[in-house]
Amino acid sequence: MTTLSALFEKLAQSKKNQIILFVAYVVLTGAGLFLLPDSTIAFLLLLFSILILYYLNVNLRAKWITGIVILAAIVPFIASHSDSYQTYMEVGTLVGIYCAMALGLNIVVGFAGLLDLGFIAFFAVGAYSYAIFASGQASKFMPFGHYPLPGDTFWLFIIVGAIVAAIFGILLGVPVLRVRGDYLAIVTLGFGEIIRILLNNMDHPINITNGSMGIASIAPPNFFGISIGSSSQFYYIAFGIFLVVIYVVRKLENSKLGRSWKAVRDNEIAAQAMGIPLVKTKLAAFAIGASFSGMMGVIFAAKQMFVDATSFTYLESTMVLVMVILGGMGSVPGVILGAAVVIILRTQVLTNISNWLSTMSSNYGISIPPALSPEKMQLLIFGLLLIIFALYRTQGLIPHKNRKVDVELLKKESAEAARAREKATSGGAKS
Amino acid sequence: MNILEVKNLTKQFGGLTATSNINMNVEKNSITAVIGPNGAGKTTFFNMITAVYKPTSGDILLNGKSLIGLKPHQVSHFGITRTFQNIRLFNDMTVLENVMVGMHQNLKAHWVGTLLQLPHIRKMEEAAKVDAYDILKYVGLEDYVNENAGNLAYGAQRRLEIGRAMAAKPKILLLDEPAAGMNPKETERLTNLIYDLRSKLNVTIILIEHDMKLVMKISDFIYVLDHGELIASGKPDEIRNNTRVIEAYLGKGAVAND
Ligand SMILES: Nc1ncnc2c1ncn2[C@@H]1O[C@H](COP(=O)(O)OP(=O)(O)OP(=O)(O)O)[C@@H](O)[C@H]1O
Ligand SMILES: [Mg+2]
Numbered sequence: 001m002t003t004l005s006a007l008f009e010k011l012a013q014s015k016k017n018q019i020i021l022f023v024a025y026v027v028l029t030g031a032g033l034f035l036l037p038d039s040t041i042a043f044l045l046l047l048f049s050i051l052i053l054y055y056l057n058v059n060l061r062a063k064w065i066t067g068i069v070i071l072a073a074i075v076p077f078i079a080s081h082s083d084s085y086q087t088y089m090e091v092g093t094l095v096g097i098y099c100a101m102a103l104g105l106n107i108v109v110g111f112a113g114l115l116d117l118g119f120i121a122f123f124a125v126g127a128y129s130y131a132i133f134a135s136g137q138a139s140k141f142m143p144f145g146h147y148p149l150p151g152d153t154f155w156l157f158i159i160v161g162a163i164v165a166a167i168f169g170i171l172l173g174v175p176v177l178r179v180r181g182d183y184l185a186i187v188t189l190g191f192g193e194i195i196r197i198l199l200n201n202m203d204h205p206i207n208i209t210n211g212s213m214g215i216a217s218i219a220p221p222n223f224f225g226i227s228i229g230s231s232s233q234f235y236y237i238a239f240g241i242f243l244v245v246i247y248v249v250r251k252l253e254n255s256k257l258g259r260s261w262k263a264v265r266d267n268e269i270a271a272q273a274m275g276i277p278l279v280k281t282k283l284a285a286f287a288i289g290a291s292f293s294g295m296m297g298v299i300f301a302a303k304q305m306f307v308d309a310t311s312f313t314y315l316e317s318t319m320v321l322v323m324v325i326l327g328g329m330g331s332v333p334g335v336i337l338g339a340a341v342v343i344i345l346r347t348q349v350l351t352n353i354s355n356w357l358s359t360m361s362s363n364y365g366i367s368i369p370p371a372l373s374p375e376k377m378q379l380l381i382f383g384l385l386l387i388i389f390a391l392y393r394t395q396g397l398i399p400h401k402n403r404k405v406d407v408e409l410l411k412k413e414s415a416e417a418a419r420a421r422e423k424a425t426s427g428g429a430k431s
Numbered sequence: 432m433n434i435l436e437v438k439n440l441t442k443q444f445g446g447l448t449a450t451s452n453i454n455m456n457v458e459k460n461s462i463t464a465v466i467g468p469n470g471a472g473k474t475t476f477f478n479m480i481t482a483v484y485k486p487t488s489g490d491i492l493l494n495g496k497s498l499i500g501l502k503p504h505q506v507s508h509f510g511i512t513r514t515f516q517n518i519r520l521f522n523d524m525t526v527l528e529n530v531m532v533g534m535h536q537n538l539k540a541h542w543v544g545t546l547l548q549l550p551h552i553r554k555m556e557e558a559a560k561v562d563a564y565d566i567l568k569y570v571g572l573e574d575y576v577n578e579n580a581g582n583l584a585y586g587a588q589r590r591l592e593i594g595r596a597m598a599a600k601p602k603i604l605l606l607d608e609p610a611a612g613m614n615p616k617e618t619e620r621l622t623n624l625i626y627d628l629r630s631k632l633n634v635t636i637i638l639i640e641h642d643m644k645l646v647m648k649i650s651d652f653i654y655v656l657d658h659g660e661l662i663a664s665g666k667p668d669e670i671r672n673n674t675r676v677i678e679a680y681l682g683k684g685a686v687a688n689d
Pocket of ligand 2: 473474475516
């Protein structure tokens with residue numbers, strides 16, 4: 001035991017050993033996936049390297065570059081030898097989409113402290129804004145223009161989706177800002193349902209959303225003449241936007257606006273007394289958070305080529321919230337991990353267990369009632385997970401940490417500034 | 432010159448009159464104390480000045496301009512900040528961040544500029560950190576820069592609240608029982624800090640305080656509230672010997688002590 005902990009300690013100290021071990025891990029799991037291309041476990045182990053990378057004791061830029069290389073080159077390259085290539089990339093795309101959405105919700109819940117149980121509504125708004133115009137649907141109510149719009153407009157619609165979702169975020173925010181806490185949660189829950197029901201019923205008197213039939217044959221995105229249709233291609237789009245979203249969140253978190261959010265979260269009255277406008281600050285959180293969701297909605301619609309209201313139920317809002325709480329409210333790396341864990345649990349682990357159970361039952365005659373299949377029980381499973389976290393790990397998988405400043409540097413700069421001031425005043429006195 | 436004038440200020444909560452017809456003139460760069468027994472309406476008075484409560488009637492004038500109808504953050508923009516009797520820090524933010532929130536209105540960083548990493552915004556953020564550090568030195572918290580505010584000891588939290596309010600560069604600083612829960616040594620430090628604020632930073636100070644030694648020592652002028660009414664006002668010596676104040680608040684002991 002002691003030798004083991006001594007070994008770990010030694011590891012933590014030595015940068016070189018850490019890097020060597022990390023590279024060895026990536027090579028090993030990469031080779032594993034190469035040799036066992038259909039093993040989900042090998043795929044997940046390779047992805048796990050990103051989490052290890054996060055804890056490595058190397059500088060931030062090196063981490064970013066390594067992470068991007070692994071996710072954008074190594075993983076897709078090795079996975080492309082597998083029959084499950086498209087499935088893997090589909091999972092990757094979903095993780096990217098939900099990570100960005102969870103980061104958006106994290107602004108609202110984690111930074112600004114506003115509980116939102118209807119967050120999926122913004123995803124829906126983004127998805128429908130592309131679906132309507134990139135299919136024949138728009139021609140049913142638009143008096144001008146030719147529809148469907150070509151796939152080149154997809155790129156423009158990523159921004160349109162963000163803006164439309166932001167507008168809906170403000171629409172939700174304005175009436176909701178008068179209520180707090182539990183009441184806010186209930187109103188947002190209602191808002192989410194209202195949007196879903198509206199989308200499901202806006203086929204008369206004017207047919208805008210095609211009602212419960214949904215909108216089909218949505219034009220695939222077009223990238224310099226290449227029509228984007230496969231998961232492996234969408235993976236890169238989702239990944240790219242995900243990177244942009246992380247950049248925006250990290251920059252905002254430690255900016256004037258980010259501090260205002262956290263101040264409002266910690267104490268509204270004191271925040272106002274320090275000159276922070278409550279309404280504007282909360283609306284900014286709703287709008288910016290919603291816009292991430294809207295962008296990802298556009299990608300979702302393009303990827304599925306079909307949308308209907310069933311993709312945007314209350315369950316989906318809950319799932320995004322679970323990602324934030326499980327990962328760690330307010331913690332950017334935590335929320336990313338939370339989103340990845342939930343998506344992988346849902347799409348890989350639970351379905352694999354289901355498959356395994358059904359082969360068990362057919363091979364050995366053990367009958368498992370379909371109601372007990374893990375897929376059906378995911379609500380129960382996520383519910384239990386939440387309870388366990390609420391009891392034993394309230395801060396989530398990677399708890400939020402405030403950014404620490406370099407005090408020595410501040411001390412130095414402060415002394416320099418003082419000297420400069422002194423010089424200025426003595427100079428002024430002379431002249 | 433009067434920087435702040437309060438005219439017939441009244442606040443009713445349902446049937447309860449928390450303050451009634453208060454009149455007050457605060458001279459620029461002075462230290463004014465508001466004293467009175469528990470429940471006299473002192474905090475309510477501060478809450479009306481900072482727009483946390485809307486007065487039932489009456490007027491509040493800052494340099495002749497009425498503050499009635501403004502939002503709390505707007506009052507802050509006009510140059511009035513405060514501390515709170517029941518400390519209200521941003522507990523899950525660092526000590527440095529708390530002070531930086533105080534600077535909010537002096538930082539003109541739009542979030543779009545932040546995202547574009549405009550050089551002048553980065554420079555401003557850096558300078559703000561240094562300023563915040565200087566303020567922490569000023570209130571004696573330079574060793575706790577990266578600590579979460581919620582983890583500080585009580586006296587330190589009170590000083591951080593003052594530091595945060597200072598960061599807003601106010602014209603008028605309202606202190607609600609700043610010495611509450613402080614030991615004599617801390618109180619003395621606080622006294623010097625308040626003097627310093629007035630002389631070096633030209634801040635007008637209004638404070639609510641139950642520590643009579645402190646009040647009598649540093650105030651230029653004292654207002655006494657009781658049951659929401661202004662029962663006396665004057666220089667410390669006048670208040671000390673005012674029979675009504677002695678009866679309502681100071682008690683007979685205060686006279687004997689002297
Ligand atoms: N929001 C409110 N709603 C109802 N009554 C209130 C409210 N705020 C204050 N009061 C009442 O107004 C009266 C004055 O309260 P206030 O807090 O101003 O007293 P104070 O002079 O600050 O007392 P202390 O020295 O104990 O702090 C009290 O009777 C109090 O109960
Ligand atoms: Mg009080």
